[in-house]
Structure formats: C-alpha cells, structure tokens
Amino acid sequence: MAEMFLWGMIIGGLLGKGVTGKDNGAAAGAVFGGVIAADKGSKQVVTGHRLERQCSTVNQVSEERQVVDYKITYEWQGVKGTSRTYNYYNVGDRLPVTVSIIAQ
Numbered sequence: 001m002a003e004m005f006l007w008g009m010i011i012g013g014l015l016g017k018g019v020t021g022k023d024n025g026a027a028a029g030a031v032f033g034g035v036i037a038a039d040k041g042s043k044q045v046v047t048g049h050r051l052e053r054q055c056s057t058v059n060q061v062s063e064e065r066q067v068v069d070y071k072i073t074y075e076w077q078g079v080k081g082t083s084r085t086y087n088y089y090n091v092g093d094r095l096p097v098t099v100s101i102i103a104q
Contacts, residue, residue: 008033072097 012033016025072083074097089095 008036012036 010030010033013026013030015033016027016029019025019029067088069084069086070089072085072095074081074083079101083097085095
C-alpha cells in the first residue's frame with residue numbers, strides 16, 4: 001500500500017509539472033496523486049464467505065400447579081372424619097373407604 005502511495009505521488013508530481021510547467025503544479029500533482037493512490041489501495045474486496053449460525057440460551061422459569069393429594073371428609077353413623085389419599089380420583093368418583101373406630 002505504501003508503495004502504491006509513493007508511485008501515485010511521483011506520477012502525480014510529474015503530471016502536475018508537465019501540465020503547469022511550475023513547481024507548484026508538481027507539488028499539487030504529487031498531493032493529488034498520493035491521495036488518489038491511497039484511496040485506490042484501500043478498497044476492500046470480498047474473497048469468500050461463510051455461513052454462521054448464532055444461537056443463544058434462554059432460561060424461562062414457569063410455575064405449574066399439580067394436585068398432590070386429596071382430602072376426603074366423611075360421615076358414618078354420626079361419626080365424622082377426614083383422610084388423605086394420594087391416588088388419582090375425579091370429582092364425584094366413589095372411593096372405597098374403610099373406617100375403624102377405636103374407643104379411648
């Protein structure tokens with residue numbers, strides 16, 4: 001790149017001197033030739049390409065309610081009681097219940 005810049009200045013100086021016949025023309029030609037050569041040498045050229053996949057991890061917290069157990073309330077011959085079951089039942093299902101009464 002520096003070599004192109006130098007050649008641009010030399011050629012620009014010669015052309016500037018040749019056109020104007022003065023040293024000021026040579027100086028102006030050298031500056032313009034250097035600028036043009038530097039501008040031409042800095043062009044970017046695509047020589048290939050590649051496909052990239054960009055991924056990211058997203059963590060999302062969610063809350064979900066789950067039935068863990070059922071509280072069963074029952075009454076038999078005037079005796080009331082409660083129990084818990086860990087089996088899956090639907091509302092309105094009949095359950096087999098065994099009741100034991102122990103006197104204290």
